[in-house]
Amino acid sequence: MPDRESFFVSTGQVVTGTGNTILESSPLGSCIAVCAIDHASSAGGMAHIMLPGKSPYENAHNKYRYAADALQELVASLQSVGCDLARMKTCLIGGANVLKREKDTIHTDNLKSITKLLSQMQIKVHESCTGGFERRTALMDITEGRIFVAIGSQPQRQLLDCSNVAARKTD
Structure with missing residues (x-):
């Protein structure tokens, strides 16, 4: 392998990848990681969003901190690497x-x-691990088609497994 x-x-970053790629968020407090994966095409991506709405500055270097700008970039980037949005599975962490x-309402x-x-x-959002009072981290293994979450100092646990989705479609 x-x-x-x-x-x-x-x-404020949006990162996509294919094949043997692992994406891991920096710690998430009130921020939300939007993790999206199409296991059948081995494509996935993560947007680390800090603020609601759209950036007030069109050409700002940090506009992907805003939800609307980051999601637009995430979808465009995923499509450019072969992701089929109809097969895509999405998690919020x-x-x-x-x-x-x-x-404080920024998290909500x-x-x-x-x-x-x-x-x-x-x-569609397929899984979610949000709220509460503890930081989280997100990890996406595009090759395996799995998304993991760690809450506080707890060990990672699997949030989503897409590895058998392609097999189910052919049954």
Whole structure:
């Protein structure tokens, strides 16, 4: 098996890959990682979103921190590497109130914005691990067709397994 490429996805980044690629988020507090994978075409991507809505600056270097800009880029990048949006499985990870501030709504604002935008794009969310008060990390193994989450200091657990989706379609 060829060596795997690993990419660390930081705040405001959108990264896609194919084949032997692993994508891992930096820690997610109120941010949300949108993980999307089409196992049949060995394509997947992750957007690490920090803010709801669209960037007020069209050419800003950090516009992918915003939900609308990041999701638009994620979908375009996935399609460019052969992802079939009809087969794509999507997970949301993050969106916690890690500072435990009673009136802090950025985590819920992010989740509302992302779910609304995905719905408008007709992209279904298949799994979600959001809310609460602990940070999370997301890991996507494109080769295996699996997405994992770690909450706080707990070990990673599998959130989504697409490895048998292609087999089910041919039955």
